[in-house]
Amino acid sequence: MPRVQAGELRLGWREWGRGDVTVVFIHGNLASKDWIELAAPLFPIGLRVVAIDWRGCGDSDRPKPSADYSNYSMRQHAEDMLAALDTLGIGYCHLATHSTGGIIAARMLLEQPQRFGHVFALDPVTPLGMAFDADQIGLFRAMMSSKELTRSVMATAASSLFVPESMGPNTVPRFREGLGEIQTLFDRIIEQTFGVSEGIWIGTPVNLTREKESRELERRMSEIRHPHLVLWGERDGWIAPADLRAMAEAMPDCRLVIVPGVGHSMNLESPALYAGYFGAWFGGRAASPSTAPS
Structure with missing residues (x-):
């Protein structure tokens, strides 16, 4: 798999299509570029x-986390992505994000606003950040050594793939019938999580809590003027809809759409539906800012 230099690190990356309009995908926590492959x-x-892997994920380098996980901060991930775009020669592009990729993209948009056009955000962590208490961070630590626990927790991020009765406490999530390649990809994704850095497992909730407490990005949401289409799956139990409504109200050009029947990860749960929204939002967009619509 190809890798791109981003500062002192090399990040895994992948591309699809050869069109003139470039869209860069920023994945979520415990994830990788592979989440949009279907x-x-x-x-x-x-x-x-x-699509570019974060440091510590996928095919990217895994630097040792600092004691406070500051080298896995949302700001650091954003700087990595910007450096990778420089190396790839991508001067202008649109963004697609999923989950924690949303707050990483917010930092990218604020750092280099002229570099980006439209944004498609699936169940994003908003600029408000997220708060994790000690018990929740402890759960992430326990997941690091238990594939069964990891599978159960990750199943809640793609809830429509599983039989509802199998999603309760002390039960093993069971796939619905007929998922085929979607089930195969989900199982591969579970295996991938056990290769990520502790800077991802623990550093992400620690750093998202810092974002929540600092309120830095919350205060700057009105500066993000890039047109946003935000999708929230009605079965998403990870992202608070109140945060998405606050984001849509604070940002000058942000549309929130609630999608029935899916959870936190439409890109995994219903790849064709995700591609439909993706194509409707990005099809016909400008290849450069000089021709971008107002």
Whole structure:
């Protein structure tokens, strides 16, 4: 798998399509660029979609986390992504995000606003951040050594893939019938989580809590003027809809759409539906800022 230099690190990356319009995908926590691989073949002709692994994830380097996990902060991830875009020669692009990728993208948009056009955000962690208490961080630590626990928790991020009766406490999540390649990808994703850095497992909730407490990005939401389409799956138990409504109200050009029947990860749960929204939002967009619509 190819890797791109980003400062002192090399990050895994992948692309689909050869169109003139570039969209960069920023994945979520405990994830990778692979989370859109089933949807990507359904994207419109005319797009080039580039997905980049965070440091500590996928095919990227895994620097040793500092004692306070500051080298896995949301700001650091954003700086990594910007450096990777420099190396790849991507001067202008649109963004697609999922989950924690949303707050990383917010930092990218504020750091280099002229570099980006439209944003498609799936169940994003908003600029408000998220708060995790000691018990919740302890759960992440326990997941690091238990594949069964990890699978059960990750199943809640793609809840529509599983039989509802199997999602309760002390039960083993069971796939619905007929998922085929979606089930295969989910199982591979579970295996991938056991290769990520502790800076991801523990550093992400620690640093999202710092974002929540600092309120830095919350105060700057009105500065993010890039047109946003935000999708929230009605079965998403991870992202508070109140945070998304606050984001939509604070940002000048932000549309929130609630999608029935899916959870936190439409890109996994319903790749064709995800590709449909993705294509409707990005199809026909400008390839450069000089021709971008107002």
